Amino acid sequence: PLSFPPSFPPSILQMVKGKFFKFFASFAAIFISGVYHEYVLWAPFRFVLPILLTQYSTFGAVLYFVRPSPSSKFWNYFIHWSINFGVAIMVFCYAMEFCARLDCPEEVTLLNTFVPRSIRCFFN
Numbered sequence: 858p859l860s861f862p863p864s865f866p867p868s869i870l871q872m873v874k875g876k877f878f879k880f881f882a883s884f885a886a887i888f889i890s891g892v893y894h895e896y897v898l899w900a901p902f903r904f905v906l907p908i909l910l911t912q913y914s915t916f917g918a919v920l921y922f923v924r925p926s927p928s929s930k931f932w933n934y935f936i937h938w939s940i941n942f943g944v945a946i947m948v949f950c951y952a953m954e955f956c957a958r959l960d961c962p963e964e965v966t967l968l969n970t971f972v973p974r975s976i977r978c979f980f981n
Contacts, residue, residue, distance in 0.1 A: 908950050
């Protein structure tokens with residue numbers, strides 16, 4: 858067991874030993890994983906479209922904390938359907954952005970790598 862000095866504030870002690878710290882650590886790991894996967898896709902594509910970060914931080918976090926029985930057939934079907942649906946959304950959005958960058962060429966700057974060109978190309 859951990860022993861802390863008596864002057865240690867009890868609110869921080871409760872955070873470290875309580876469920877809040879475990880929740881924060883789990884969510885930080887999911888968020889860092891999403892950022893890393895965006896970086897892995899940024900390297901070959903040379904543009905950032907935060908689809909993976911959004912999927913990791915929303916659906917990944919929800920599915921991490923909501924854990925029904927793994928023997929449930931509904932849960933297995935739901936996970937497989939979600940994976941296929943997520944990959945389809947990702948392929949569609951990245952292909953749309955890639956084609957928009959080919960059709961609407963602009964100067965290559967650091968800001969242009971973070972701003973989706975598919976939205977600006979659609980409205981122009």
